Amino acid sequence: MKFMKHGLSRIVPNIVVGVWLTMGLLIVQPVLAEEKAPASAEPESASESNAVSAPLVKGGLPADDPTAAVWNSAPQAKFPMSPQVHWPNRILDATVKDLSVRALHDGTNVAILLEYADPTEDADDAAAIEFMVGDKKAHFAHGQPMLQVEGGPVNIWFWRNKDAKGVDMNAMGFGTLKTQEHQDVKAKGAYSNGTWKVVFTRPLETGHLEEDTQIPMGGFINIAFAVWDGKKDVSGAVKEKGSQKAVSSWWNFRAEAPPNYTGYYYAAIAVGLALGFQFVLIRNLKKGNRA
Amino acid sequence: MKGALVTPVIVTVVVYLFCKFIVPIIPGSAPLPSSVIILYMMLTISGIGIFYTLSKESKDAFWGPIERFLTGDGLGGMQALRYGVLILFPLLVGWQTYNSTAVSDQPPGENRTIHPAPPGEYAGLSNPVAKTPDAIQQGKGFYAAYCSPCHGGNFDGKGPAARGFNPPPANFADPTTIAMLQESYLFWRIKKGGVGLPIEGMPWKSAMPRWEVELPDEWIWKIIMGEYDGAHQSPRTWE
Numbered sequence: 264m265k266f267m268k269h270g271l272s273r274i275v276p277n278i279v280v281g282v283w284l285t286m287g288l289l290i291v292q293p294v295l296a297e298e299k300a301p302a303s304a305e306p307e308s309a310s311e312s313n314a315v316s317a318p319l320v321k322g323g324l325p326a327d328d329p330t331a332a333v334w335n336s337a338p339q340a341k342f343p344m345s346p347q348v349h350w351p352n353r354i355l356d357a358t359v360k361d362l363s364v365r366a367l368h369d370g371t372n373v374a375i376l377l378e379y380a381d382p383t384e385d386a387d388d389a390a391a392i393e394f395m396v397g398d399k400k401a402h403f404a405h406g407q408p409m410l411q412v413e414g415g416p417v418n419i420w421f422w423r424n425k426d427a428k429g430v431d432m433n434a435m436g437f438g439t440l441k442t443q444e445h446q447d448v449k450a451k452g453a454y455s456n457g458t459w460k461v462v463f464t465r466p467l468e469t470g471h472l473e474e475d476t477q478i479p480m481g482g483f484i485n486i487a488f489a490v491w492d493g494k495k496d497v498s499g500a501v502k503e504k505g506s507q508k509a510v511s512s513w514w515n516f517r518a519e520a521p522p523n524y525t526g527y528y529y530a531a532i533a534v535g536l537a538l539g540f541q542f543v544l545i546r547n548l549k550k551g552n553r554a
Numbered sequence: 555m556k557g558a559l560v561t562p563v564i565v566t567v568v569v570y571l572f573c574k575f576i577v578p579i580i581p582g583s584a585p586l587p588s589s590v591i592i593l594y595m596m597l598t599i600s601g602i603g604i605f606y607t608l609s610k611e612s613k614d615a616f617w618g619p620i621e622r623f624l625t626g627d628g629l630g631g632m633q634a635l636r637y638g639v640l641i642l643f644p645l646l647v648g649w650q651t652y653n654s655t656a657v658s659d660q661p662p663g664e665n666r667t668i669h670p671a672p673p674g675e676y677a678g679l680s681n682p683v684a685k686t687p688d689a690i691q692q693g694k695g696f697y698a699a700y701c702s703p704c705h706g707g708n709f710d711g712k713g714p715a716a717r718g719f720n721p722p723p724a725n726f727a728d729p730t731t732i733a734m735l736q737e738s739y740l741f742w743r744i745k746k747g748g749v750g751l752p753i754e755g756m757p758w759k760s761a762m763p764r765w766e767v768e769l770p771d772e773w774i775w776k777i778i779m780g781e782y783d784g785a786h787q788s789p790r791t792w793e
Contacts (some may be wrong), residue, residue: 314661345718347760348703351768355715400758402749409749409757483661512720513759515661524565526656533651537644548625 275356312340314515317366317373317484324367324374329453329460334376337365343486344509349404350437357509358382358492358502368518370388373478374464379490381437384454386425387493387501390461394476394516395420395485396433403487403513405434418476422450424493431461433474438505443474481520562602569598666721667754669735672742679738682777693780694771696773701781704761709785719761726785733787740778740789745771 316338325331342364344355362380377390395401399415402408406417416435422428429450434440447469452461467478476484488511491503503509570615573594578585586594606616623629683689698707703715704723711725724731732740742750748760765774782788 319733324644343717345715345761346703348715349763353703384601395758402758404761410746411750411752412757414758450681453657511718512761515722517661526652529655530652534644534648537647541640541643543623548621 283377287339306403312514314517315340315364315366315375316491316519317368317375317516319480319519319521320367320369324369324372324464326372326374326462326464326547327451329376329451329462330455333367334365337367337376340364340514342511342514344490344511345486347489347506347508347510349510350506352506354503357490357496357507359490362488362490362509362511365466366516366518368467368478368480370480370521371466373466373467374462376460377461377463377488377490379459380457381454381459381490381502382457383490383492383494384424385493385495385497385501387418387423387424387491387504388452388454388459388482389421389491389493390452390459391419391421391489392463393487393489394401395422396474396476397472401435404510405437405440416474420448420450420465420475421488422452422461422463424452427452429465431465431475441470445469445471445474447471447475456536456552478516478518483515483517486516487511487513559616562606562616564601566595570595578713620664664756666756666759668721669739669757670752672739676738676742678743681737681741681775681778683772683779685779689721689776690779690783692772693776693778694784695780696769697780697784700765700769701777709781721756721759723761726781729787732782732785732789733788736791737778737789740781741771741774744774744777758772 308518318337320333320336325333328480342356342362343361343505344362346354358381359379361379361388364375365378366373366375367503368374369378377392379390381388393403396416396418400412401415401417406414408414414435416433419432419434419440421430421432429446429448431443431446431448432440433443444521449464450461451460454460465475469475469477469481478484489508491508493504494502496502570591573586573591577583585767603616606612623632623636623639626633629636634728697705702713704713704719705711705722705726706713709726711723711728713723716723726732741760745764745766747764747766748762749757749764751757751760769777778789
């Protein structure tokens, strides 16, 4: 009886300590996990994406081939498009409502594939990708000036069916769009079965820091899209041109970094330190008890 | 002696539950960010530690069981738990280290302030247009022409052009938008649009047009009246 009591008074506090530690773990883990989750980057509907991630591929990029099989190895991001009603001249209904985007890079060049439904192939069908340049934020509508924040320019990569090439451009406000002196962007489109596939290619880094977006491996940058349906109506006028187009908001883009194992090294060192700490602590406690 | 650790555990749990669940429901407060909760929990735990270290007796009562658990003195059947803890602790440290150094796979999270403070010159402006049925009707007409493609004919933010925009067009029927705001605030937002927001409002993302370049002030005031009327809300006024 006495023995039982003695044992209990030892065991109970130990259970309590164990439970306490476990609870601490249970509390800290979900709290930290929650911290990591992006709070509001999530779009309204969960089925849509908020980022394009470009895996690193060895060997050639499918820069000239929008239909290459290797594109299937890139994750597909989907973005909703709106008719451009933000500034005049507006358009209240645009053909393209959804855009699918995939990207790949090989450490030197990046290739971005836009895919969208368009019932007719027309000479004036066109598509564009927009980026911020440098550290300054830029408004998604052509980098128009903001009133309380100093903005920067946008870099626009433009492709049109009849031109069959990529054009590297800049804008900082409406009506300021201009073609760059140095053209770094290539583009190629392929139309089949009511779907456009357009691939844009450019070196990840160019020397032109003031005009071109630079794409660091592993980091997120901003990206936005625009699409024009160049169909002609009975009078011969092009349905969507200039500011009349389908547009997206800013989303995120990343060229994935090569695999990196330093996190495992640091974790191994931390485990070693924690073990050492435990060992020293317990040894000292035991010594103290004996003394 | 037996209960020495029960009180600290209860205190810790109660403080956590309070921060997590009680604070958010106190009127006028918001859920605490988890970093703040962790801070409070660490303060609580170190406070408990200090409290029990104050006198020799309570110190022994508090640390004694912990010490015995760690050294494994006379643990008997509890040895397994002790080893479990001794293994779990380094692994937890390693896991945390890995997580904190690993490159995040998620795009940067964004804390956009939806209702940042307006520039001073808008504070206290009142609607100069008399609130007649005529003016409200006119305002609704302008709303239908200029605003409904994004904010929706039903004032619910679901206009035919809304889907591509992030942040989405405001839903005026939702009591957390215009019902919380004064007319002067709307006047500022409509006049200057998304590009007029301060940096915490992330002006570069907003599709809200800068209507001052297209609409006269009087129309904007009428639109405000039509908007509140149509959305069945009324502006916030300061008592």
